[in-house]
Amino acid sequence: MGTPEYAFALGTATTRAWNFFTRKNRMRFALPPPPTVSVPVVGTDERFPVRRIYCVGRNYEEHAKEMGFTGREPPFFFLKPTDATVVAETGQTATLAYPSLTHNLHHEVELVVAIGRGGKNILAANAKQHIYGYAVGLDMTRRDLQSEMKKQGRPWCIGKAHDQSAPIGPITPLAQAGDITQATLWLQVNGGDRQRSQISKLIWSVGEIIEHLSAAWELQGGDLIYTGTPQGVAAVVSGDTMRAGVDGLTQISVRVV
Ligand code: MN
Secondary structure (H helix, E strand, O other): OOOOOOOOOOOOHHHHHHHHHHOOOOOOOOOOOOOOOOEEEEOOOOOEEOOOOOEEEEOOOHHHHOOOOOOOOOOEEEEOOOOHEEEEEOEEEEEEEEOOOOOOOOEEEEEEEEEEOEEEOOOOOHHHEEEEEEEEOOOOEEEEHHHHHHHOOOHHHHOOOOOOOOEEEEEEHHHOOOOHOEEEEEEEOOOOOEEEEEEEHEOOOOHHHHHHHHHOOOOOOOOEEOOOOOOOOOOOOOOOOOEEEEEOHHHEEEEEO
């Protein structure tokens, strides 16, 4: 396996140092190390290397209601594995294999925040300095398994963190993304509207999410945050094509096979 031809948007000096170090010391792995998961960046051939995927639960009031909750509760978080990413390249339709064990695979369209500079205890007022850019993402959910885990008071992993559960489109750098707080987000299945709302309806704003999240974990460049979905979550089946967008960002198209 050759060296990937990617240039990374973050940590290039670190990457160079690492390459030098590994060559110098002839480090050998017992197994081939997994490839770096990365997402394209709009307007450049650099790619954004993904470190962690954080997700926010119930962050739009109408969605909280459809899931049987009301009102504003403190934001809560879960994670997906980095390699659950499915990259929807610009102008292409990505494919998503219908996952095992479920009979109720749901789409959740979400604004994804890409962190460029890490930190702990970041105040909402300073959060922008830590944002690299934004993308459109899908928090794919095995709803039947998630519901069962909720009922039993068990972790959500099997419902939320399965393989290919995190489709994402290209990342638009902050300066080119416009005023995301005024954007509409939407999702269509086979051309019909399923979800449509405004980023302004987030219960916890992007800045507030970063404040809460960075109090619980130290954020680092390369982290992605799926910020929550509005109402209209519903099932997809094999053969369906999901198209999703947020004003100002690259749309994504994902086909379930
Ligand atoms: Mn979600």
